[in-house]
Amino acid sequence: MNDTIALGRVAGLRVGLHWSVVGIVVLVVVGLAGYTLPLLYPGHSAVGYVLSGVAAAVLLVASLLAHEVSHAVVARRNGVAVDGITLWLLGGVARLRGEAGSPGAELVIAVVGPAASLVLAVLFGVAWWVADLMTAELVAAVLGYLALLNLVIAVFNMVPAAPLDGGRVLRAVLWRLGGDRYKAAVWSARAGRGLGFVLVALGFVELLARGVGGIWWVLLGWFIISVASAEEQQARVSMALAGVRVRDVMSSPVETADGRRSVEEFVQKVVLDRPHSTFPLTDDSGRFNGLVTLRQLRSVPARERRSTSVAALAVPPERVPAAEPDEPLATVLPRLSADTGGRIVVLRADELVGIVSPSDISRAVARHGLHVGTPGGADLRWSEEEPTPPPGWWFPGQREDA
Numbered sequence: 001m002n003d004t005i006a007l008g009r010v011a012g013l014r015v016g017l018h019w020s021v022v023g024i025v026v027l028v029v030v031g032l033a034g035y036t037l038p039l040l041y042p043g044h045s046a047v048g049y050v051l052s053g054v055a056a057a058v059l060l061v062a063s064l065l066a067h068e069v070s071h072a073v074v075a076r077r078n079g080v081a082v083d084g085i086t087l088w089l090l091g092g093v094a095r096l097r098g099e100a101g102s103p104g105a106e107l108v109i110a111v112v113g114p115a116a117s118l119v120l121a122v123l124f125g126v127a128w129w130v131a132d133l134m135t136a137e138l139v140a141a142v143l144g145y146l147a148l149l150n151l152v153i154a155v156f157n158m159v160p161a162a163p164l165d166g167g168r169v170l171r172a173v174l175w176r177l178g179g180d181r182y183k184a185a186v187w188s189a190r191a192g193r194g195l196g197f198v199l200v201a202l203g204f205v206e207l208l209a210r211g212v213g214g215i216w217w218v219l220l221g222w223f224i225i226s227v228a229s230a231e232e233q234q235a236r237v238s239m240a241l242a243g244v245r246v247r248d249v250m251s252s253p254v255e256t257a258d259g260r261r262s263v264e265e266f267v268q269k270v271v272l273d274r275p276h277s278t279f280p281l282t283d284d285s286g287r288f289n290g291l292v293t294l295r296q297l298r299s300v301p302a303r304e305r306r307s308t309s310v311a312a313l314a315v316p317p318e319r320v321p322a323a324e325p326d327e328p329l330a331t332v333l334p335r336l337s338a339d340t341g342g343r344i345v346v347l348r349a350d351e352l353v354g355i356v357s358p359s360d361i362s363r364a365v366a367r368h369g370l371h372v373g374t375p376g377g378a379d380l381r382w383s384e385e386e387p388t389p390p391p392g393w394w395f396p397g398q399r400e401d402a
């Protein structure tokens with residue numbers, strides 16, 4: 001979901017809309033204005049119905065946003081960095097970079113989303129009651145609809161199956177009881193796959209019995225199966241890396257380069273000289289100052305290569321995933337980002353002491369005897385050139401059929 005329209009910042013978090021969010025708006029507007037409202041509350045103008053439908057759609061998207069913002073804010077407060085929030089067809093996703101440090105933190109990060117939806121359900125419910133007293137029929141209908149939908153979002157998300165919030169709760173509880181976060185994650189992901197299959201089956205039944213509405217459930221089920229499967233694989237990778245520290249796999253010492261050069265000079269003096277596809281930069285005092293990838297360098301048109309400085313192009317240091325040498329490698333994996341070609345820089349008190357590449361991680365996984373996916377060994381399908389980091393731990397705010 002990279003093709004997002006930046007919506008701005010909420011509570012300091014980058015919020016983006018994926019084009020598929022239009023699907024939610026169309027479903028709500030068409031469903032309410034074209035069908036439900038005229039049927040239940042006849043006698044209003046077409047404009048009145050359409051305005052009610054649009055208001056309901058906008059407030060529903062805002063409700064989803066509130067759900068995700070609450071996850072993100074609590075995650076940040078618990079020391080988990082948040083890349084941003086994206087709203088799309090099936091709800092919202094708060095992209096967390098990293099993992100909760102304890103079962104308790106995991107639990108609150110998960111629970112706060114449904115709690116926010118529940119609070120919204122109550123608020124819309126009260127507003128519904130007031131509008132009903134004032135006999136504002138269509139306003140009351142919209143508010144009642146939003147109260148009900150937020151209640152459904154809160155309840156559905158608490159189903160104990162990953163990647164739903166209830167799955168995070170299950171993982172936190174199993175982690176607390178059994179002491180192994182990754183085994184807990186595997187069980188929560190299995191529950192997720194089970195739920196996904198049930199939803200797909202129910203969707204097909206509804207498709208046959210009642211028509212196109214069932215497609216929604218098939219899509220939702222399929223999405224849950226694919227995310228849960230990816231999470232299970234990620235948990236297994238993490239299990240295989242038990243006892244491996246960042247320092248065990250990192251490449252060290254690191255060759256750094258001066259980012260003040262132009263792209264043209266950089267390519268001739270640095271890139272052609274070294275067998276790497278990612279280049280850490282340092283400033284005057286030798287401190288780490290960002291990272292530039294071959295892909296970024298290539299993206300500069302030939303005629304601009306002389307006038308563009310590498311530093312202007314590079315991923316700034318605060319957005320480069322970083323780790324300490326003694327951290328367990330498994331807890332670092334969720335920080336991987338495609339922006340930096342899957343690289344993690346290893347810092348000791350701001351000093352760059354190493355770098356971890358996807359192939360370093362693949363080698364570590366292979367060496368520790370993991371068999372993921374295909375028979376015959378580690379199969380992470382990471383390449384130096386176009387790395388695909390494993391999916392981050394998501395907190396999707398799934399929504400019910402609108």
Ligand SMILES: [Zn+2]
Nearest residue numbers: 113165396397
């Ligand atoms: Zn949620």
